[in-house]
Amino acid sequence: MKVLDNVHLVDGTNANVYLVIRDGKVALIDTGLPGEHEKVIRYLDGLGFAPEDVDLIVLTHSHHDHAGSLMELKELTGAKVAAHREEIPRLTEKVLKWSGRRIDVEVPLEDGDEIAGLRVVHSPGHTPGSIVLHSRALRAIFPGDLVYEEEGRLHEIPHRYSLDPEMNREAIKNVLRLDFEHVLPSHGRPILNEGRKRWRELVEELGLK
Numbered sequence: 001m002k003v004l005d006n007v008h009l010v011d012g013t014n015a016n017v018y019l020v021i022r023d024g025k026v027a028l029i030d031t032g033l034p035g036e037h038e039k040v041i042r043y044l045d046g047l048g049f050a051p052e053d054v055d056l057i058v059l060t061h062s063h064h065d066h067a068g069s070l071m072e073l074k075e076l077t078g079a080k081v082a083a084h085r086e087e088i089p090r091l092t093e094k095v096l097k098w099s100g101r102r103i104d105v106e107v108p109l110e111d112g113d114e115i116a117g118l119r120v121v122h123s124p125g126h127t128p129g130s131i132v133l134h135s136r137a138l139r140a141i142f143p144g145d146l147v148y149e150e151e152g153r154l155h156e157i158p159h160r161y162s163l164d165p166e167m168n169r170e171a172i173k174n175v176l177r178l179d180f181e182h183v184l185p186s187h188g189r190p191i192l193n194e195g196r197k198r199w200r201e202l203v204e205e206l207g208l209k
Contacts, residue, residue, distance in 0.1 A: 004140060007021075007184070011043060013032035015033070016185065017030050019044070025053055025054070027054070030058075030059060031066065031067055031068065031069040034069055035068075051077045053077075054073070055077075057080070059083040061129060062087050063145070067095065071098075081107065082108075082109055083109060084129035084130070084131050087130070092105070110122070118135050119134045120132075121174075121175070123146055123174070126146065127162075128163065130144055132171075132175060139182060140181070140182035140184055142184045143186070145157050146168065146171055149183070149189050154185070154198045169206060172199075172202065172208065173209075181193055181196055
């Protein structure tokens with residue numbers, strides 16, 4: 001599904017997989033569960049892209065529903081893998097457990113880095129190396145699992161899924177410092193045009209100052 005100019009959402013994955021297209025190349029944001037690489041490849045084909053047109057895979061964090069198809073997509077595309085430096089040990093450990101193979105993360109990220117036209121905002125809490133990706137040009141954010149969407153509203157991820165729920169709340173509050181109108185979450189549907197409004201409502205609902 002086309003979401004914004006040069007941004008697509010792959011149909012039918014457990015955690016959302018986004019495609020960011022620039023200069024004839026594609027960056028993937030997250031990879032879905034194990035086996036969902038086939039959905040990503042089919043979607044790419046429908047847009048006229050070959051697997052090798054994917055040159056970058058950016059992970060918002062290392063959980064199974066976000067990184068489960070990482071090894072398969074890396075092998076099919078030859079893309080470089082990017083993740084926050086603090087998430088890399090968890091990611092390599094988990095991929096080794098799932099696949100029996102070791103993944104190489106060629107692009108270790110830090111807060112403030114720019115990659116594929118997106119600014120990296122380190123937002124720990126859900127995991128130590130969780131990130132939000134911010135596009136100034138699109139006025140959009142990809143918040144990973146900071147929040148999820150349901151019936152047009154945003155909610156914090158249930159505390160049982162986060163390593164440090166209070167730190168996750170602080171990260172939610174800090175996102176309002178960014179300039180955005182669109183929220184492209186990992187769970188639920190994108191919120192276009194009203195994303196900042198919905199985000200502010202969540203901050204107020206949580207009593208964050």
